[in-house]
Amino acid sequence: MTHAFQRCINPNCQATYDVRQVLCRCERCGSLLDVDYEWDKLETPSKLSYFEKFWTERYIPQRFSGVWRFHELLPFAPLEECVTVGEGQTILRESPCVANYVGKSAGTLYLQYEGLNPSGSFKDNGMAAGTTHGRLVGARQAACASTGNTSASLAMYCGATQLMKAVVFVGSGKIAFGKLSQALDYGARTIQIAGDFDDAMARVQEASQRKGIYLLNSLNPFRLEGQKTIMLRVLEALRWQAPDWIVVPGGNLGNSSSFGKAFIELHKLGLLQKIPRLAVVNAAGADTLYRLYNQEGLRWNQGQIDQTVIDAFYTQMDKENRRANTLASAIEINRPVNLTKCLRALDFCNGVVTKVTEQEIVDAKAQIAANGFGCEPASAASVAGTKKLVEEGVIDKDARVVCILTGHQLKDPNVTVAYHSGSAEEFAAKLGARGVQNAPYANNPVQVANDIEQILDLMQ
Ligand SMILES: *Cc1c(COP(=O)(O)O)cnc(C)c1O
Numbered sequence: 001m002t003h004a005f006q007r008c009i010n011p012n013c014q015a016t017y018d019v020r021q022v023l024c025r026c027e028r029c030g031s032l033l034d035v036d037y038e039w040d041k042l043e044t045p046s047k048l049s050y051f052e053k054f055w056t057e058r059y060i061p062q063r064f065s066g067v068w069r070f071h072e073l074l075p076f077a078p079l080e081e082c083v084t085v086g087e088g089q090t091i092l093r094e095s096p097c098v099a100n101y102v103g104k105s106a107g108t109l110y111l112q113y114e115g116l117n118p119s120g121s122f123k124d125n126g127m128a129a130g131t132t133h134g135r136l137v138g139a140r141q142a143a144c145a146s147t148g149n150t151s152a153s154l155a156m157y158c159g160a161t162q163l164m165k166a167v168v169f170v171g172s173g174k175i176a177f178g179k180l181s182q183a184l185d186y187g188a189r190t191i192q193i194a195g196d197f198d199d200a201m202a203r204v205q206e207a208s209q210r211k212g213i214y215l216l217n218s219l220n221p222f223r224l225e226g227q228k229t230i231m232l233r234v235l236e237a238l239r240w241q242a243p244d245w246i247v248v249p250g251g252n253l254g255n256s257s258s259f260g261k262a263f264i265e266l267h268k269l270g271l272l273q274k275i276p277r278l279a280v281v282n283a284a285g286a287d288t289l290y291r292l293y294n295q296e297g298l299r300w301n302q303g304q305i306d307q308t309v310i311d312a313f314y315t316q317m318d319k320e321n322r323r324a325n326t327l328a329s330a331i332e333i334n335r336p337v338n339l340t341k342c343l344r345a346l347d348f349c350n351g352v353v354t355k356v357t358e359q360e361i362v363d364a365k366a367q368i369a370a371n372g373f374g375c376e377p378a379s380a381a382s383v384a385g386t387k388k389l390v391e392e393g394v395i396d397k398d399a400r401v402v403c404i405l406t407g408h409q410l411k412d413p414n415v416t417v418a419y420h421s422g423s424a425e426e427f428a429a430k431l432g433a434r435g436v437q438n439a440p441y442a443n444n445p446v447q448v449a450n451d452i453e454q455i456l457d458l459m460q
Pocket residue numbers: 121122123149150218249250251252253254255256330331376378379406407408
């Protein structure tokens with residue numbers, strides 16, 4: 001017996017669907033779907049410290065999992081049927097040096113390092129939940145379109161559980177090598193489309209509809225359930241005290257949407273009084289949310305979102321042939337699929353949206369790594385965005401801020417090597433073409449003859 005169901009997010013519609021139905025959107029109005037629960041019929045904890053008791057149950061795979069440890073807050077499948085590959089063993093760490101870099105007081109900046117997940121990105125939080133739903137409905141094949149990390153994650157879960165076969169669609173030439181290598185190595189059928197992420201996204205939806213393949217990209221509401229636990233672990237690490245701000249890079253806006261949903265639910269269940277503010281950071285080269293939110297004034301507006309503004313925006317984008325272009329490939333997205341849910345999250349969390357340049361991203365990335373947390377370019381947008389918002393006076397320098405580091409450094413070594421490389425040619429080819437002019441935090445390798453005296457000279 002489950003008390004979970006799916007519900008259309010459009011308040012004028014609110015159509016509901018069985019938890020076992022496989023849908024991407026509301027059949028009645030086309031809006032996105034939430035996973036929802038009859039909370040009054042469920043036993044929910046009376047305070048968040050309830051979850052601490054599971055720390056001593058790490059021999060149970062689902063309680064070892066940083067996702068299913070919080071099963072009571074995403075109970076759409078029985079605990080013993082929840083899929084886990086050991087995701088969510090991630091860490092929140094205060095970073096005085098990064099605080100200094102972004103102009104904040106020491107002790108006020110925290111990094112939530114989701115690169116520690118088994119496939120190296122936060123996507124595993126969602127994929128644990130998504131593959132659990134796939135299992136619930138008896139899916140044999142699962143597909144996604146991806147800028148890379150979703151496909152790496154899906155491929156890993158399918159390989160580890162042998163429940164489903166993975167098919168992943170990627171835009172050609174757009175995927176970072178670390179990510180592509182994972183999809184191939186985990187054995188996913190990998191289809192490179194002559195097009196970008198948005199093209200891959202459109203094709204995978206058609207293909208999965210026509211072939212009855214289970215779709216596991218971020219339109220899938222079950223994935224977002226898993227990603228709620230990133231916020232639960234942040235709260236846990238802060239001894240259940242909400243920070244003032246959560247800062248997250250925005251691509252398809254699944255993460256920001258799921259964070260908002262987590263806070264809406266925690267508030268509704270009386271588990272959290274203070275709600276952190278949310279800052280979503282776009283790359284300047286992929287700034288759909290930034291433009292819609294800050295320039296067009298698009299808002300959640302109690303669910304009455306002005307679709308004409310969105311339609312006009314995309315029509316203009318296509319007319320001008322504007323295409324997302326950023327070295328932060330994980331957020332190189334034109335049409336964020338979770339836009340409407342993200343607007344709801346921004347509304348509930350009194351959020352802001354900002355954008356950062358390629359230069360700001362790679363510099364922040366180098367600073368984060370020099371302080372011991374290696375992340376991929378998209379992740380560094382959170383720190384670069386924090387720096388910008390502190391400079392603008394939006395974030396107070398004493399406010400407690402948590403930046404989400406979404407993916408691991410090794411996902412995209414090319415950008416890192418180009419930044420630190422001593423070679424002007426490599427820098428110009430890889431980064432100069434992207435508008436990165438210099439590398440103030442470069443750590444250049446030194447060339448030397450195979451001669452011990454010369455080597456020792458370098459070590460003074
Ligand atoms: C997917 C991804 C993002 C973007 O997250 P959304 O939920 O799509 O906004 C950011 N960083 C990394 C490393 C990712 O893999």
